[in-house]
Amino acid sequence: MLGLGIDTGGTCTDAVIYDLDSRQILSHTKTRTTHADLTQCILQVMKDLPQDLLHKADFIALSTTLATNACVEGKGGRAKLVFIGLEPEEASRQAASYGLPPMEEIYCLPAHIPLDTAQITEPDWTQFRADLSVQFQNYDSVAITQLNARQNNGAFEKKAKEIIMEELGLPCITGYELFQEYNIYRRGASALLNARLIPVIQEFLSAIRTSLDQMDLNRPIVIVRSDGTMMSEAYACERPIETLLCGPAASIMGAMELCSEPNQVIIDMGGTTSDIALVKDGIPVRVTNGIQIGSWKTFVHGMFVDTFGLGGDSTICRDNNGVLSLDTVRSIPLCMLASIYPQVTEKIHKLNTDEVKHSKNLFEFYVLLKDISHSPLYTDREKQFCKALKDGPLLIREAAASIREDIYCFDIHRLESEGVVMKSALTPTDIMHIKGDFKGYDSTASQEAVSFLARNLKLTESDLCDQVYRMIRKKIFMNVLRILMKDSHPQQKDSLMEKLEFLYESAYQNACQEQTAFFSPDFKLNAVLVGIGAPVHVFLPEAAKMLGVKCYIPEFAPVANALGAVVGNISAEATIEIKQISSIGNADQYYFTGRPEYGFYDTLEEAEKAARQAAKQDASEKALRQGAADQLTVTFSSHEHSAMTNFGKMFLSYDVTASVIGHMQFSDSV
Structure with missing residues (x-):
């Protein structure tokens, strides 16, 4: 199977034709990105490839900075945010810290949604319908997020969506459908951002389709997600937020395909910025709480990528x-x-x-x-x-x-x-x-x-050129140390980590000396520095030497990002939360939060067994919506939440997570 990978970056647009069976790059090319009209650069890279190979491609894989740029620049469609069960005063205190808009652009629908499901009271849907005609004018989409949505499986979000579509006909995004975590502000930011990005990604994919039509390439399209896996064109239109930072994610996947070392520090040096990512035991390090872009704090699961301003331009x-x-x-x-x-x-x-x-x-x-x-x-x-x-x-x-x-x-x-x-x-x-x-x-x-x-x-002219090279190598050296220290000590405050720069400076000055100083800091790294991007081969070997580690620059380093767009697979997760209900004189029973259809279980073991099946079903359905084939590999993980009291350990909840991995299904995608 042949895949055509296209990566549209801030400076260049790259393309590769990759044979997934033999794991060989058959052809590759690069051109400048035409920001005013992306069709031009996409058409150009396709025309620069051998046309016989191009038309043998079975699918088109894309990575792009479009959603990330729109997020940073505040662009996108006009979307209204609805909070259900959250007091306006509370929302006004927290909203800005998550990147949310002013309160006049947020509608708070009153409801009582405590953690005790027996005390949940529904919103006043009649009043909600009356408010729609007044407060939802001049918007082209709506994002809806409910407090404690796990308690009733996001039922109020679904009802509000139904009413809005019935009354206004606007497309709606529900926060619980996107992410099931508790923090309502992160879910709100994620849902609102997703709604705003829908017209952005639709316009981009429309331009891609126009380009493919001009090249007579009627092929299925897949897009890289923030965690380096793939999703179908249809799924991307529904969840464009999943493309945040997909460009760096594609670069990481490409680097891992080109280098088999289990521990890697990947440095992707482009025209505008350089990205650094970490791979430990063959697995890329991921963010823990969700991707943050500018002031927007989301629940998007993505790879850990640190970006700093250094590039060929x-x-x-x-x-x-x-x-x-x-x-x-x-x-x-x-x-x-x-x-x-x-x-x-x-x-x-x-x-x-x-x-x-x-x-x-x-x-x-x-x-x-x-x-x-x-x-x-x-x-x-x-x-x-x-x-x-x-x-x-x-x-x-x-x-x-x-x-x-x-x-x-x-x-x-x-x-x-x-x-x-x-x-x-x-x-x-x-x-x-x-x-x-x-x-x-x-x-x-x-x-x-x-x-x-x-x-x-x-x-002298020679001295000036050498000085520029030294500045670039120093910037790479200092940022590698900074990121490794940040990864090794994630609990330390940023203010403390910033004070360590003098230590990195001392290590750099020592590395520049021909003779070892009487005293100097020394850092050890159990990983290989892997360089990708067009200019990286000029600077990384010397920086690696100064860090005392091995450097590896693959043959196809300049187009690793386009390669990474091709080699991903499908992955999805689903979590079932198990809680306990007990009363004096009665045996304990276990149930799934917000899922009354699954009933009650007498033991935690029985509940966990049933939760595995439920989580597997949810994760598999999600993977199939992303475009996966039927053959899925499933793994499970579990985590108990408890608290210590004067009477001993108290059970709070038990999470069962199913993770599924599969290959993209192309036969029905065209």
Whole structure:
């Protein structure tokens, strides 16, 4: 079976054709991501692959940063959140800390839902119907979350959904359907975010289908989930929140496919950021409480990924003291810009000829990405500036002059942050071209910029390039130590962990010395550093040497993310909570929380046996909805919750979890 894997990242879109039977990459390619129209870059990578192999692909596997970006940028559809059984005053105190909107965008439906099921009272459904026409206008979806939903299996959520769809015809997402954990705020954030992302993922998949139609590829689509497993196209449309951080998850899966070492520290270095993940005994480390993106706290189960600002397109700059540094902001490499606009090289060369010394990096350009000429959201000054860029990129001095400002007062931060314009500057990609470690563009423009900057910093050009390399290796070294310490001591407060940076700095300085210091901190790592991403081979070996560990960079490291999109499987979990009911003079009995149809059991052993079957059925049904084939592998785990009292240990509850794994079913997916 052949799979076509496509990963759309912030800088590049990658594609591979992978033979799952022989476990071989048959072809791969890479192109720049076209953010204004993703169809362009997706079509381009497909056209760059051998067409005979492309049309033999049995399925298309996707990973994307679209949902993550929409979450961070606050984009998506307009969704109303309903809390059932939660007091408005309580909600107003907690909502913001979970990323939830202001209370005027949240509807609280009164209900009494204690942990004692006998005392549950239903909401006033008549009043709820009356409120819909007033408080739910101008929304295109609704997210519903109930307090203590386990107590009645989310019955009030289901009823509210039924009423909303009957009265308003709006699509509804219920929090208990997504996640069964108790925290109502995390479930609320998860449900609301999922509702907002539905139009985002539908638009993306529509663009994918358009691209496939143009290539005459009528194939089933699967999408990587946050934990590296797969889901069907239909399931992704229902639960787009499951795609949060699926790009890094795909990279981890690809790295594990390319490296068989049981313990790995995976470093994925891209154009914009670098991601670090951990694999222990062949299993990737996962987050414990759910993924957090920006201020949004969710119950999405995903892999542990730590992201920091370092990539091939990081901006090389200097501070007010003239010290060279790496900014986390992404810029277009000068060598890349010059390949599109030859005048870029000429302008920087003239700058070197005319300008002896300057405190600003005068070789930086501004490039127009979006047309805002008809948008009412921007000022006349901003529109005038963008109009000046329509004929091509401008040097910073030319750009400032276009709106009659000098380069010291020149500020177009809003246009940059909203992706209307972008800076082109000196980047590690330029330095790699100069040093011959990366080839793809003519390095003349890069060399001219280095010449200008080196002269202003009183460095040789060679010293400047070497210094940039050292900064990158140091950043990798420091972040690996930081993440390993965080993983080893998860209970420590962030404030304490931040104070350890001096220790990492001392370890780094010692690693740079040819002779061992009289005293120095030493860290030991029982794992292999695995590097993926296009530029990683240049920097990781030296960083690994400084850490005293083995480094492995697979042959197909630049496209490991696209490979990871192909090799995943289906997984699903379901948990049954067992509780105890007892009264004086009567024998104890056990029951399943919120599942009265399963009745009562005289012993915990009987209840656990029945819970296994119920959990297996629930997990299997979930896996089949995700697109799994019938053959599923099932494993069980259990955990008892108890408390110590003056009378000894008191039983609280007993959880039985079924985990199922299976392969994707493609025959009925087209």
